[in-house]
Amino acid sequence: MQKILKIAQREYIETVKTKSFILGIVMVPFMIGGIIFFTSRMSLDKTGPRPTVNVAVTDLSNELAAEIKASFDKYNQENPKRQIRVQKLEAQEDSDTAKNQARNKLGQGQLDAYVVLDRDILEGSGKIHLYTYKPKASNLDIFWTIENIFRKAVVNQRYKMQNLSPELLAKLRHVPIERVEMGSADGQDRVQGETDRFIKMMVPFFFMYLIFMGIVGTGQHMISSVIEEKTSRVIEVLLSAVSPFQLMSGKILGLGGIGLTVVSLWAGAAYLTARWQGLNIDITAELALYFVIYYILGFLLFSSILAAIGSICNTIKETQSLMMPIMMVFIIPLLSWFKIVQSPDGTLARVFSFLPPLTPMVMILRLSAGSDIWIVEIIASIVLLALTVLAAMWAAAKVFRAGILMYGKRLGLREICRCLRQS
Amino acid sequence: MGAVLLNSVHKSFGDVLAVNNLSVKVPTGSIYGFLGPNGAGKTTTLRMIMNIIRPDSGSIEIFGDSSAEQAKARIGYMPEERGLYRKMTVAKVLTYFGAIKGLAGDELSRRVPRWLQRIDLTNWANKKVEELSRGMHQKLQFAVTAINDPELLILDEPFAGLDPINTDLLKAIMLEMRNEGKTVILSTHVMHEAEKLCDFILLINKGQSILDDKLARIQSQRTSHVVSVELEGDTGFIGRLPTVTAVESDGHHFEITLADSADTQQLLQSLVERVRVQRFEVKVPSLHEIFVDLVGASNAEDS
Numbered sequence: 001m002q003k004i005l006k007i008a009q010r011e012y013i014e015t016v017k018t019k020s021f022i023l024g025i026v027m028v029p030f031m032i033g034g035i036i037f038f039t040s041r042m043s044l045d046k047t048g049p050r051p052t053v054n055v056a057v058t059d060l061s062n063e064l065a066a067e068i069k070a071s072f073d074k075y076n077q078e079n080p081k082r083q084i085r086v087q088k089l090e091a092q093e094d095s096d097t098a099k100n101q102a103r104n105k106l107g108q109g110q111l112d113a114y115v116v117l118d119r120d121i122l123e124g125s126g127k128i129h130l131y132t133y134k135p136k137a138s139n140l141d142i143f144w145t146i147e148n149i150f151r152k153a154v155v156n157q158r159y160k161m162q163n164l165s166p167e168l169l170a171k172l173r174h175v176p177i178e179r180v181e182m183g184s185a186d187g188q189d190r191v192q193g194e195t196d197r198f199i200k201m202m203v204p205f206f207f208m209y210l211i212f213m214g215i216v217g218t219g220q221h222m223i224s225s226v227i228e229e230k231t232s233r234v235i236e237v238l239l240s241a242v243s244p245f246q247l248m249s250g251k252i253l254g255l256g257g258i259g260l261t262v263v264s265l266w267a268g269a270a271y272l273t274a275r276w277q278g279l280n281i282d283i284t285a286e287l288a289l290y291f292v293i294y295y296i297l298g299f300l301l302f303s304s305i306l307a308a309i310g311s312i313c314n315t316i317k318e319t320q321s322l323m324m325p326i327m328m329v330f331i332i333p334l335l336s337w338f339k340i341v342q343s344p345d346g347t348l349a350r351v352f353s354f355l356p357p358l359t360p361m362v363m364i365l366r367l368s369a370g371s372d373i374w375i376v377e378i379i380a381s382i383v384l385l386a387l388t389v390l391a392a393m394w395a396a397a398k399v400f401r402a403g404i405l406m407y408g409k410r411l412g413l414r415e416i417c418r419c420l421r422q423s
Numbered sequence: 424m425g426a427v428l429l430n431s432v433h434k435s436f437g438d439v440l441a442v443n444n445l446s447v448k449v450p451t452g453s454i455y456g457f458l459g460p461n462g463a464g465k466t467t468t469l470r471m472i473m474n475i476i477r478p479d480s481g482s483i484e485i486f487g488d489s490s491a492e493q494a495k496a497r498i499g500y501m502p503e504e505r506g507l508y509r510k511m512t513v514a515k516v517l518t519y520f521g522a523i524k525g526l527a528g529d530e531l532s533r534r535v536p537r538w539l540q541r542i543d544l545t546n547w548a549n550k551k552v553e554e555l556s557r558g559m560h561q562k563l564q565f566a567v568t569a570i571n572d573p574e575l576l577i578l579d580e581p582f583a584g585l586d587p588i589n590t591d592l593l594k595a596i597m598l599e600m601r602n603e604g605k606t607v608i609l610s611t612h613v614m615h616e617a618e619k620l621c622d623f624i625l626l627i628n629k630g631q632s633i634l635d636d637k638l639a640r641i642q643s644q645r646t647s648h649v650v651s652v653e654l655e656g657d658t659g660f661i662g663r664l665p666t667v668t669a670v671e672s673d674g675h676h677f678e679i680t681l682a683d684s685a686d687t688q689q690l691l692q693s694l695v696e697r698v699r700v701q702r703f704e705v706k707v708p709s710l711h712e713i714f715v716d717l718v719g720a721s722n723a724e725d726s
Contacts, residue, residue, distance in 0.1 A: 010519055017510075234506035234508055237502060237505075237506060237567065239475045240473055240502070
């Protein structure tokens with residue numbers, strides 16, 4: 001045990017000193033913050049300059065000209081840098097001449113969109129037809145704007161036909177909502193904004209992501225640590241002092257400590273930021289306890305598999321092909337988290353909870369999503385995971401022992417099976 | 424009681440039989456040389472002694488224990504593949520390996536500076552291992568091996584790549600340890616080094632022991648029939664002597680090969696009667712010759 005602790009200690013200290021570790025611990029939160037910051041900025045950017053957009057319209061109802069002009073004038077007035085120029089294109093119903101003319105202009109780039117309003121549009125049965133020519137992804141929001149303006153013009157015209165005042169209707173439809181959250185830590189009721197709700201939804205994801213980064217991110221250090229010892233040929237010197245099992249356990253322990261450090265730093269930083277921003281996030285002691293249990297078990301499972309992989313490979317490059325399928329499994333919760341948060345007690349969530357590699361992430365997702373999971377289910381998932389961890393460590397120790405001194409050819413599946421059979 | 428005892432040990436890798444029915448007893452307080460050509464099974468045998476790999480069958484005892492696992496703190500093993508943590512400092516590497524060999528902190532803080540002084544790396548204590556020259560690296564590697572003051576030292580090809588100064592340093596330490604009653608096992612194919620150092624020789628070829636004895640006895644049992652002489656005078660008669668089968672001459676220097684039954688003293692007598700004898704030497708077979716002879720014969724048997 002003394003030896004295992006010494007190995008763990010070295011592993012911890014030497015990993016903390018590496019550049020990739022320091023970079024990772026600082027960069028990841030910055031990257032996440034950066035992505036959130038920029039995406040929110042981008043989606044808000046609706047006032048920036050944009051080249052004038054040309055739209056042609058054929059109004060078969062012949063009653064909307066004034067309303068269309070008024071709507072677009074209003075828009076152009078509000079968005080001086082994002083003008084939309086509308087021109088009329090007279091046409092008879094069912095005539096292809098106008099459409100062909102528009103098609104040519106669209107193709108040449110003189111027009112960006114061509115709109116046809118059906119004759120019976122005001123009665124409620126006709127459609128607004130929007131024609132575009134090879135639309136680019138960057139133009140899609142313009143089309144959305146144009147559609148909205150036309151829709152508003154049609155609706156306003158309909159109101160007028162019914163002798164209703166658009167202003168009055170807008171007033172009647174306006175009902176403000178105030179969301180007040182009670183039961184926060186300081187006993188004050190708090191008014192929530194839209195972002196608060198969004199962040200509330202993100203909290204389970206954040207917890208799961210912490211587990212993911214803690215397990216997978218730290219696992220990378222395991223691979224590089226084992227490969228480094230193999231390539232520097234220090235491994236045999238080590239094995240003259242300790243057994244392969246002690247070496248592997250020490251590594252797992254040391255890197256597990258690294259993972260806990262990283263995860264608590266990130267979690268602490270996130271919590272402080274949330275408090276600073278005045279967000280009310282409840283983290284119960286129970287959830288924190290489960291988090292630590294699931295993290296440790298998940299890390300043990302993942303890192304013992306990686307230790308075995310590292311031992312049978314000679315270079316980082318070789319490990320990558322073996323890492324792929326394992327990473328795929330660990331990414332499943334990242335892809336399905338939304339469904340699990342929405343129905344934390346659904347079939348999908350429950351099944352995933354009992355697939356050991358997924359258990360830590362899925363269970364933390366469910367627990368932090370505020371689901372009341374039957375305690376027996378929690379304990380059963382922990383027991384199953386723990387048993388899997390024991391089996392994985394047993395197998396990994398055997399593979400590690402055989403692989404660690406192998407240079408040159410990578411161990412095939414058959415050799416691995418053989419060393420698992422040998423006791 | 425022997426320090427190391429191997430009892431009909433077998434080990435194969437796939438179809439290759441690396442060690443075949445090997446039994447050796449290494450007595451305490453001796454230097455035991457494991458000799459053999461490349462691929463003879465020397466490294467495999469040493470690794471099995473260290474319990475780094477396990478034998479397929481047979482038993483290995485170290486200090487009377489059935490496995491090296493308990494005794495690792497009492498052993499210093501230097502593998503053929505040398506390596507240290509390149510990013511750690513010299514003192515830290517030495518401290519770390521001492522610690523995982525079970526040395527306590529206060530003991531280490533005494534031993535590390537002492538060893539650094541002994542291998543002349545005191546000024547490099549806080550430099551990273553990757554900054555060391557090759558020779559310094561090798562000295563540090565040996566210090567790592569011996570930091571726990573082992574009762575049994577196992578060295579796999581210790582002289583490979585060493586410069587003469589480090590070779591002498593290493594040999595001095597080995598002899599010193601032997602004189603303290605400790606045991607050294609070394610594998611090598613540098614015969615003249617083994618000849619000067621070893622008390623016992625185990626010659627392995629293709630995983631099998633073909634010779635295992637005290638070095639002195641090996642040499643005395645193989646009396647040579649070659650005599651090296653320096654003569655002055657008319658030497659034409661030598662080739663005509665009845666016991667002589669071949670003569671090679673180089674000026675005054677002659678290499679005379681005698682028939683198997685011939686007595687070297689008789690030759691000396693006949694020479695003294697006819698010419699002036701400046702030098703007369705019955706050649707002791709070198710380990711190199713014995714090695715080539717035995718390995719060659721054993722390989723010829725197989726083919």
